[in-house]
Amino acid sequence: MTDPFYDEARGARRRRQHERQAVVFGVIIAFLAVAGIFALATYTGSLVGPFHREFTVVGVSQQEEVPAPCLPEVKGQPDGALPLPYAQVEVNSLNASDNQGVAKAFEDVLVGRGFTVLELGTMPESDRLEDSELRFGAKGIVQAYTLATQFPSIRLVMDDRKGKNVDLLIGEEYDRPVDVEAVPPLDEPLENVDNCRSADEITPRQRALSLEMEEAKKAKAEEGEVKEG
Structure with a gap:
């Protein structure tokens, strides 16, 4: 039961x-x-x-948005600054990615078009970039704009160098130079990039130099000292 x-x-x-x-x-x-x-x-x-962050590529420096300088007024050019003769634009072609050999390839193209390439080099791993950049000082703005006409688009970044030479940093996602026929003629005034600012309003970045370039300069200096000795 x-x-x-x-x-x-x-x-x-x-x-x-x-x-x-x-x-x-x-x-x-x-x-x-x-x-x-x-x-x-x-x-x-x-x-x-809460953990939101912009997408970045592993091993590539995050490129902050910085304003590009506007073109300066040039005496005798009331319609705007004209491109410089290419031979007056001195360029350092620097590989800023793991794509080996691109700096030399760009040098060949630029030299073939009349630019003066001073140095080849590779940026250290801490300075690798996703997008290519032109870096230049306040005295090299027209030089940088002249070089920029060779590319469909490229970032312009002003740094604290004193000279007029321009560093071409070739990033992971680089664009090839445009065809010669697509480059604006030298008698056509350059155009300011969008949202540019006067160079006086921009805080220049510290210049980043390639380790290989520094080593090459030291080697040349040591070689010169040996020959003099």
């Missing part, structure tokens, strides 16, 4: 078990619903996640 007390106790345990299960499943369902809403808001851009 079944004990009524035992049946009642067993029924009570089952009800409590069902209640606990209902609470647990309810909490899980509520959590999943909140997580789904949060994920959807983050995906659509309505909400920025």
Whole structure:
């Protein structure tokens, strides 16, 4: 014969078990619903996640947005600064990625078009770039703009160098020079890049030099000292 007390106790345990299960499943369902809403808001851009950061390529320096300098006024050129004769534009062709040999390839193209290439080099790993850049000082703005006409688009970054030479830093995602026929003629004034600022309003970046270039300069200096000795 079944004990009524035992049946009642067993029924009570089952009800409590069902209640606990209902609470647990309810909490899980509520959590999943909140997580789904949060994920959807983050995906659509309505909400920025707590660990949100811009996408960067591993091993490549993050390139901050910096304003490019506007072209200066040039005496005798009231319609705007004209491109310089290419031979007056001195360039350092620097590989800023793991793509070996591109600095030499760019040198060949630029020299073939009449530019003066001073040095070849490779940037240290800490200065590797995703996008190519032209870096130059306040005295080399027209030189940089002249060189920029050879490319479909390229970043212009002013640094603190004193001279007029320009560093071409060839990044991971580089653009090839445009065809010669697509380059504006030398008698056509250069155009300012969008959102440029007067050079006086820009804080120049510290110049980054290639380790290989520095070593090459030291080697040349030591070689000269040996010959003199």
